[in-house]
Amino acid sequence: MSAREIPFNRPYVTGRELSYVAEAHRNGQLAGNGPFTRRCQAWLEERIGCYKALLTHSCTAALEMAATLCEVQAGDEVILPSFTFVSTANAFVARGATPVFVDIRPDTLNLDGELVVEAISERTKVIVPVHYAGVGCDLTPYQAIARERGIFVVEDAAHSILATDEGRSLGSIGDLAAFSFHETKNLSSGQGGALAINDERLAARAEIIWQKGTNRSDFCRGAVDQYTWIDQGSSYLPGEIPAAFLSAQMEEADLITERRLAIWQTYHRELEGLEQRGWLRRPCVPEGSGHNAHIYHVLLSNAEARTRIIEFLRRKGIGAVFHYVPLHTSPAGRRYGREAGELTVTEDIAARLLRLPLWLGIEPLLPRVLRAVGEFFDTVEA
Ligand SMILES: *Cc1c(COP(=O)(O)O)cnc(C)c1O
Numbered sequence: 001m002s003a004r005e006i007p008f009n010r011p012y013v014t015g016r017e018l019s020y021v022a023e024a025h026r027n028g029q030l031a032g033n034g035p036f037t038r039r040c041q042a043w044l045e046e047r048i049g050c051y052k053a054l055l056t057h058s059c060t061a062a063l064e065m066a067a068t069l070c071e072v073q074a075g076d077e078v079i080l081p082s083f084t085f086v087s088t089a090n091a092f093v094a095r096g097a098t099p100v101f102v103d104i105r106p107d108t109l110n111l112d113g114e115l116v117v118e119a120i121s122e123r124t125k126v127i128v129p130v131h132y133a134g135v136g137c138d139l140t141p142y143q144a145i146a147r148e149r150g151i152f153v154v155e156d157a158a159h160s161i162l163a164t165d166e167g168r169s170l171g172s173i174g175d176l177a178a179f180s181f182h183e184t185k186n187l188s189s190g191q192g193g194a195l196a197i198n199d200e201r202l203a204a205r206a207e208i209i210w211q212k213g214t215n216r217s218d219f220c221r222g223a224v225d226q227y228t229w230i231d232q233g234s235s236y237l238p239g240e241i242p243a244a245f246l247s248a249q250m251e252e253a254d255l256i257t258e259r260r261l262a263i264w265q266t267y268h269r270e271l272e273g274l275e276q277r278g279w280l281r282r283p284c285v286p287e288g289s290g291h292n293a294h295i296y297h298v299l300l301s302n303a304e305a306r307t308r309i310i311e312f313l314r315r316k317g318i319g320a321v322f323h324y325v326p327l328h329t330s331p332a333g334r335r336y337g338r339e340a341g342e343l344t345v346t347e348d349i350a351a352r353l354l355r356l357p358l359w360l361g362i363e364p365l366l367p368r369v370l371r372a373v374g375e376f377f378d379t380v381e382a
Contacts, residue, residue, distance in 0.1 A: 006369060008319030011183045011190075012360040014252045020244035032237030033211075033220065036244040041194075043250045044179075047162060049172045050196035052203045054210050055246075057238045059158045059180030059193035063091035066176045066195065067126075068209050068232055069202050070152040072097045076125035080156075081111045082328040082339070083346045084130045088156045089327050089337065097125065099337035101328040103345050107284040108132065109353075112345075113141030119340035120145060129174070130156040133295035134186075135285055136165025139173055154178065157196070161186050162257050164290030175199040181246055186260060186294055187253055189246035192238055209233040259360050260293035266363075267296045267356060270370045279377045296356045303351040305380075310354065312376045318369055319357055326350050 024036055037055050044053035056062045072078065074096030080088050082101035089099040102119050105112045109132045116127060120142065127146060129137040139153060146153050153174035160170035161179055171177035176199070181192030195210075197203045207217045213233025218224045249256070268282055275282050281299040285291055300306040306322060313320045326346045327333035356369060 005317040006319060006357055006362065006365050007359075008321050008355070008357045009184050010359045010361060011188055012249075012256065014248050016248040016251070017245045020248050021241055024240040024244040027240070030240050032239050032243070033217070034240040034243070036240050036247050037237070039247050040243050040250060043247070044194055044196065047253070048169045048177075048196050050177070050198050051200045052197040052206070054195045054197070054206060054236070055238055055243055056193040056195055056210070056236045057242075058087075058182065058191050059156075059178045060087040060091060061234075061236045062178035062193045062195035063087055063128075063154070063156065064094060064234070065206065065209050065236055066152075066154045066178060067092045067095045067097070069176065069206055070126050070154065072125050075123060077121060077123040078126045078128060079116055079119050079124060079340070080128040081130055081346070082326040082333070082343050083109060083132070083324055083350060084156065084327065085158065085324060086327065086330075086332070087158075088128055088130060089333065092126065092128075093332075093336045098123075099327070099333070100124075100340050101326075101333070101337055101343060101346075102340045103343045104132075104349065106345050106349070108135050108137070108286065109349060110135065110137035113138050115341065116142045117145060120149070120151070124149070124151050126152045126154055128154050128156055130158070131160040131163065131165075131170045133283065133297065134159045134161075134163035134170065134292035135283075135289050136160075136163065136168075136170050136291075138165075152176070158182075158185065158193075159292075159294040161292060162253055163292035163294075166288045167290070171196045172198055175202065181249075186256060186292055187246065187249040189238070189242040189249070192242050192246055205231065210236045256360060257292050259363075260358065263358055263362060263366065264293035264296050266366050267358075267370070270366075271298065271373070274374070274377055277377075279380070293358065296358050297353050298356065299349065299352045300354055301352070306352055306354055309373070309376050312379075313369075313372055316368075316372045318372055321355050322350075322353055323355065324350060 155174040155177035157171040158180035219227035
């Protein structure tokens, strides 16, 4: 990458990560569930307001833990958007469930709650809303029905650390929630994640699943004098080294979010003119959303314009990307899942959405990005 290039993403480091990693080394405990793991979990419990948080090696792992905790099995259906990352579906498919893809709303790009209600069947075991870009997905249309029928709600909160909706933390609303600390997310340990547990009845079993199906956590607390295999589980804990790295990021989380919001606001303010001229649409953030500026996206008028702007920006050394390939159109999605009705909004949005670079340190380069976007439309208009 040349010095002139503006990558799509650049992981941020606070500067304290390596000294915390050295401290983990000095502690003489490098496997998981040590002091740094506990520090991160306490931070999550306080900031999300969940009953319990367990650090995992990825959000994917946290979703797999959720699937085990909900006792998902072959024949069960799991309702989720098609406009999401593969892990939202895969964690449940791994246990034999059928993903049922429901369309998104054209404004927030989150699951359409009314369509979720229509898609609920006798077989529905779990509903998995994704808070796209850290903008809260409204769960109210189906929360009461889910409670009545014993359907679990698992928030895919991969984008949502420190985001709120109507004053409530995202990740504190469903029975369970999965967070990601992948390099591309707001807080990162390279790869990492967490499971937030809001239904306290699930907490004891979650810890066992986390610890390879053993009661090792009870043993570490001195509650039992030996530990043994008592349930299903896997190795979901990260070691202390990524936990140490992550704890440095957590200490700066408010600052990181503020700086991301400032970048987001700059894009939003500066692109208003292009929206007014009808060249693009900016994100719709509802009143009451306390989003965390995880993503800045725009919608182009069609797929062709998106292809051309990505190429135009690439030639100027600017990384802009799109996502998601709708899961219902993917080979695995077609094999394992089914569609609940037409997914016209998903297909339309996925073809036109463009993500602009958003990372800490890009601030002085934003005028260049914005100028390039403006130039693209000037050429189109000419
Ligand atoms: C990033 C992401 C995941 C997966 O996170 P990992 O930590 O990489 O496993 C899951 N769902 C969504 C919506 C994501 O954006």
